[in-house]
Amino acid sequence: MSSGGIDLSPLPVPGTGPRGRIQITDIREKLNQIRGDVEETAEEARPVATYAAVAGGIALVAVAFWLGRKRGLRKATWVEIRRL
Numbered sequence: 844m845s846s847g848g849i850d851l852s853p854l855p856v857p858g859t860g861p862r863g864r865i866q867i868t869d870i871r872e873k874l875n876q877i878r879g880d881v882e883e884t885a886e887e888a889r890p891v892a893t894y895a896a897v898a899g900g901i902a903l904v905a906v907a908f909w910l911g912r913k914r915g916l917r918k919a920t921w922v923e924i925r926r927l
Contacts, residue, residue: 858865 856865857863858869860866860869
């Protein structure tokens with residue numbers, strides 16, 4: 844069976860049980876393998892996420908400063924002193 848050039852036939856999955864059946868230990872081993880891959884990927888991505896968080900924090904502080912300064916200048920009172 845193929846749909847759009849992709850072969851969708853099921854792959855044989857040999858297990859360690861009798862007559863090649865999959866047992867719970869096979870599933871646990873596969874889940875531990877996947878968990879290890881995910882943890883490796885997370886460790887590799889952690890420095891990038893840290894840099895992004897720091898850059899986002901700096902940008903947030905800069906925008907807050909800019910908006911506060913703009914508002915402060917708009918509300919500032921100008922006093923003009925004239926000599927007679």
